[in-house]
Amino acid sequence: MIHKSEKFWYKLANYCLKNYQGLTQEPRLFLMQKSARFEIVRDWEARLLKRPTKSSEISQEDVSVLGKLDVNAIAATIETDSCYQGLQLPEDVVQELLNFASSTVGYINRDANRPWRCKGTEKVGVDLPENSRVCSYMSNGKQSSTLKKLEKDPGILAIATKFLGAEAVHMGSEISWSFPVAAGSHVQQREVAQVFHYDLDDYRFIKFFFYLTDVDISSGPHAYIRGTHKNKKLLHQVIGTRCADIDDEKIKECYGAENVVNVCGKAGFGFVENPLCFHKGSRPTEKPRLMLQIEYAINDYGNIHEARGY
Numbered sequence: 001m002i003h004k005s006e007k008f009w010y011k012l013a014n015y016c017l018k019n020y021q022g023l024t025q026e027p028r029l030f031l032m033q034k035s036a037r038f039e040i041v042r043d044w045e046a047r048l049l050k051r052p053t054k055s056s057e058i059s060q061e062d063v064s065v066l067g068k069l070d071v072n073a074i075a076a077t078i079e080t081d082s083c084y085q086g087l088q089l090p091e092d093v094v095q096e097l098l099n100f101a102s103s104t105v106g107y108i109n110r111d112a113n114r115p116w117r118c119k120g121t122e123k124v125g126v127d128l129p130e131n132s133r134v135c136s137y138m139s140n141g142k143q144s145s146t147l148k149k150l151e152k153d154p155g156i157l158a159i160a161t162k163f164l165g166a167e168a169v170h171m172g173s174e175i176s177w178s179f180p181v182a183a184g185s186h187v188q189q190r191e192v193a194q195v196f197h198y199d200l201d202d203y204r205f206i207k208f209f210f211y212l213t214d215v216d217i218s219s220g221p222h223a224y225i226r227g228t229h230k231n232k233k234l235l236h237q238v239i240g241t242r243c244a245d246i247d248d249e250k251i252k253e254c255y256g257a258e259n260v261v262n263v264c265g266k267a268g269f270g271f272v273e274n275p276l277c278f279h280k281g282s283r284p285t286e287k288p289r290l291m292l293q294i295e296y297a298i299n300d301y302g303n304i305h306e307a308r309g310y
């Protein structure tokens with residue numbers, strides 16, 4: 001039987017080893033992840049790192065798949081509310097992405113050893129392998145020409161550039177399913193980002209989300225806590241991404257249940273978020289959800305999402 005103090009020393013040694021590896025292998029990324037959790041550091045770094053940008057206006061020749069956009073108003077809304085809702089993908093683009101999802105191999109719970117192919121997007125949820133919470137197309141998403149075009153869409157890039165105040169660096173994209181499943185443990189939910197958490201991918205970064213199936217309260221809507229990209233409790237800044245260990249109810253209590261927003265919308269509906277706010281993908285209770293995410297940041301740290309496979 002392992003003694004309590006042995007457990008403590010084991011954890012401490014493991015923590016030190018991980019920090020040493022981070023510092024020696026990826027020093028820029030390591031220092032960002034250690035320091036960007038503090039708002040004051042993020043503000044300083046963002047100001048120092050600010051580089052001259054291309055105009056964030058959409059020129060006459062550039063046609064966005066999202067139609068006409070008020071880039072300034074969208075960036076201002078994200079700055080105050082953490083998120084802007086109201087983007088819309090055209091039906092043909094949604095259909096192309098659904099076709100892609102039906103014809104491409106995804107991976108259950110992002111495990112490269114658990115390939116899975118859906119038999120038509122209407123039948124998803126039937127005959128799923130055991131313990132299937134999510135299915136991500138991971139790096140196979142790069143095969144989608146529709147997704148490649150969206151990553152370079154002038155409207156999406158204009159919003160990202162305006163919000164970041166610097167040239168937008170593409171960090172990664174993911175198409176993934178979330179399936180209806182029993183609640184399970186906190187650890188199981190945390191592994192697939194179904195508990196409140198915030199991300200630390202850069203000093204400033206932004207994520208676009210588009211639903212590819214209709215999403216209501218029973219199909220795992222994305223949820224965020226309005227305004228929590230700033231003014232976090234000091235403890236929540238200190239522990240950073242380990243906030244995901246805290247019970248959702250405690251986080252809600254802390255920042256106000258009235259500020260929790262569940263984002264529902266039909267297939268094609270989109271929103272754009274500052275992922276430094278508390279957010280989660282709620283667990284679907286009845287219907288599955290297919291969603292696309294595209295992320296941009298101000299710095300290029302190489303493939304930061306390599307571990308997640310996209």
Ligand SMILES: [Fe+2]
Binds near residue numbers: 193198275
């Ligand atoms: Fe997240």
